[in-house]
Amino acid sequence: MNAVDTAPAAARPRSLVSLLALYRLLLRTQITLSRLLGIAALGSLAVVIGLFIRWDENPNQAAADAVVSYGLGILVPFATLWLGTSVVGDLVEDRLLVYLWLKPVPRWQLPAAAMLATISAVVPLTALPLAASAFAAGAADIAWPAFLAASLAALAYSGVFVAAGLWFRRAIWWGLAFILIWENVAAYVVDGLARFTVIGWASSVLGMAPDIEDELEAGSAAMALVVLPAIAIAGWLIATWRYRRADVD
Amino acid sequence: MTSEPRIAAENVSKWFGALVAVSDVSFDVGPGVTALLGPNGAGKSTMFRMLCGLARPSKGTVRVLGRDPRTDTGVSRLIGLAPQQEGVFEPLTAREFVALSAKLHGLPDPWGAAGAALERVHLDPSDTRRLPTYSKGMRQRAKVAQAIVHDPPVLVLDEPLTGLDPRQRMDMVALFRGLGSEGRCVIVSSHVLHEVERLGSRVLVMSQGRLAAAGDFRELRALMDDRPMRVRVRTDRPRELAGSLLAAGTVVGVRLDGADVLELDTADARALSHALAPVAREQHARLFEVQPLDADLEGVFRYLVQR
Numbered sequence: 001m002n003a004v005d006t007a008p009a010a011a012r013p014r015s016l017v018s019l020l021a022l023y024r025l026l027l028r029t030q031i032t033l034s035r036l037l038g039i040a041a042l043g044s045l046a047v048v049i050g051l052f053i054r055w056d057e058n059p060n061q062a063a064a065d066a067v068v069s070y071g072l073g074i075l076v077p078f079a080t081l082w083l084g085t086s087v088v089g090d091l092v093e094d095r096l097l098v099y100l101w102l103k104p105v106p107r108w109q110l111p112a113a114a115m116l117a118t119i120s121a122v123v124p125l126t127a128l129p130l131a132a133s134a135f136a137a138g139a140a141d142i143a144w145p146a147f148l149a150a151s152l153a154a155l156a157y158s159g160v161f162v163a164a165g166l167w168f169r170r171a172i173w174w175g176l177a178f179i180l181i182w183e184n185v186a187a188y189v190v191d192g193l194a195r196f197t198v199i200g201w202a203s204s205v206l207g208m209a210p211d212i213e214d215e216l217e218a219g220s221a222a223m224a225l226v227v228l229p230a231i232a233i234a235g236w237l238i239a240t241w242r243y244r245r246a247d248v249d
Numbered sequence: 250m251t252s253e254p255r256i257a258a259e260n261v262s263k264w265f266g267a268l269v270a271v272s273d274v275s276f277d278v279g280p281g282v283t284a285l286l287g288p289n290g291a292g293k294s295t296m297f298r299m300l301c302g303l304a305r306p307s308k309g310t311v312r313v314l315g316r317d318p319r320t321d322t323g324v325s326r327l328i329g330l331a332p333q334q335e336g337v338f339e340p341l342t343a344r345e346f347v348a349l350s351a352k353l354h355g356l357p358d359p360w361g362a363a364g365a366a367l368e369r370v371h372l373d374p375s376d377t378r379r380l381p382t383y384s385k386g387m388r389q390r391a392k393v394a395q396a397i398v399h400d401p402p403v404l405v406l407d408e409p410l411t412g413l414d415p416r417q418r419m420d421m422v423a424l425f426r427g428l429g430s431e432g433r434c435v436i437v438s439s440h441v442l443h444e445v446e447r448l449g450s451r452v453l454v455m456s457q458g459r460l461a462a463a464g465d466f467r468e469l470r471a472l473m474d475d476r477p478m479r480v481r482v483r484t485d486r487p488r489e490l491a492g493s494l495l496a497a498g499t500v501v502g503v504r505l506d507g508a509d510v511l512e513l514d515t516a517d518a519r520a521l522s523h524a525l526a527p528v529a530r531e532q533h534a535r536l537f538e539v540q541p542l543d544a545d546l547e548g549v550f551r552y553l554v555q556r
Contacts, residue, residue: 025349248304
């Protein structure tokens with residue numbers, strides 16, 4: 001008997017089946033309870049801030065400012081960094097990637113599943129509290145734009161940080177520097193640089209609400225709806241390229 | 250053996266900066282069990298990573314069933330790998346772990362296939378405990394199960410016997426031999442000589458990144474038995490014992506160390522092992538300790554490399 005001739009040929013799995021299997025695996029293995037509780041605690045702080053803003057003379061602008069400075073400047077990027085870099089980065093560090101790499105699955109699927117798993121946790125735990133904070137501030141007009149801005153920012157950051165997790169060892173430190181220096185200092189200090197940042201475009205989405213002044217002025221809200229997913233796609237393509245070429249330990 | 254190579258490595262080298270992990274290694278592996286033997290750090294795992302396409306050779310070529318495992322993702326359908334690392338997906342049960350492999354291989358009934366693979370390595374598919382609660386031996390078997398779940402014609406098993414108890418080793422060796430006898434190419438790495446002996450297989454020996462020897466295990470065993478060896482013996486009559494062994498020609502040199510310790514140099518370790526007890530009995534000498542001084546695997550491989 002010859003095993004080559006007789007072995008039942010395992011077919012290439014249908015894309016959706018393998019993508020779903022990877023997504024569920026990453027959700028179960030990497031999105032841990034402690035991480036979720038940590039992000040939920042940060043998210044609940046947004047609601048508390050909203051309650052304090054309630055007494056501001058212009059609650060809409062104050063709520064929008066809080067969404068930008070705390071929500072888009074701290075909550076969303078740090079939450080996405082925490083999960084996004086670890087979702088694949090931990091597999092690399094724990095030398096578990098070998099179990100996924102040596103499978104007849106298109107290489108684009110693991111980064112895609114990692115981004116989906118990251119977004120699945122980050123959006124409910126950050127975008128919803130930010131929308132809730134707008135309601136708490138009595139600025140209901142801001143709620144939907146805040147939710148959309150946070151969701152799109154999470155999408156863009158997930159592409160960046162999943163790629164970073166595949167690219168760098170201890171990517172979380174690289175990501176921290178990126179958030180603090182590029183997204184939170186350079187975007188505000190250097191004129192015109194905001195259009196090269198996620199926070200700049202995410203804050204533009206808040207322009208969908210009436211009478212909101214956008215300090216960063218990266219571009220129009222309509223343009224932001226294109227740019228932020230484009231950043232996510234770019235991150236996903238880079239992650240896929242890196243994953244395809246990586247030496248797996 | 251090599252008339253129908255399933256795995257072919259040709260002048261393969263792999264270096265990481267200045268560190269050369271594998272140096273100019275060539276071999277063919279056909280159906281049946283082949284052992285890749287070598288001490289820790291010999292380059293076995295790096296070689297396996299290249300065989301599976303997980304790492305790109307710095308130089309040379311690797312082919313699995315005639316295809317490049319690095320660039321041809323379809324080859325992964327034909328390979329089952331049980332890696333050396335101990336890490337596992339912590340939240341998963343053994344069945345979930347093996348079913349994941351089955352799903353990613355596109356098997357129509359992943360749970361059924363996972364159950365069958367687990368039974369084949371003597372693990373209970375209905376066990377609901379998570380993998381980290383398993384003993385090392387059980388985790389090893391789960392890793393082998395995920396490697397065989399899709400019934401691949403080529404199996405690459407990196408130190409699969411580590412952590413198994415003697416009974417489990419015996420069962421696992423029988424499984425590997427069975428898989429080999431079905432016409433599969435099974436390549437198993439080990440740094441333990443007697444494990445390889447049980448596999449009764451063709452052997453590739455790696456040391457310091459190089460292929461030190463290749464061939465039938467019995468030929469290798471004979472080579473190792475022929476090498477010069479030093480044995481330490483503690484006895485209550487060292488001078489009498491030494492005299493008799495020298496007279497019999499079993500040893501070529503003797504050194505007395507203290508009142509009761511002998512260091513014997515022999516060119517034929519097997520002859521010495523057969524002669525020592527009868528000579529001691531003849532001399533009314535009691536043997537308290539017999540210890541080969543350079544029988545560690547590193548020494549064996551050094552000898553093979555230097556030949």
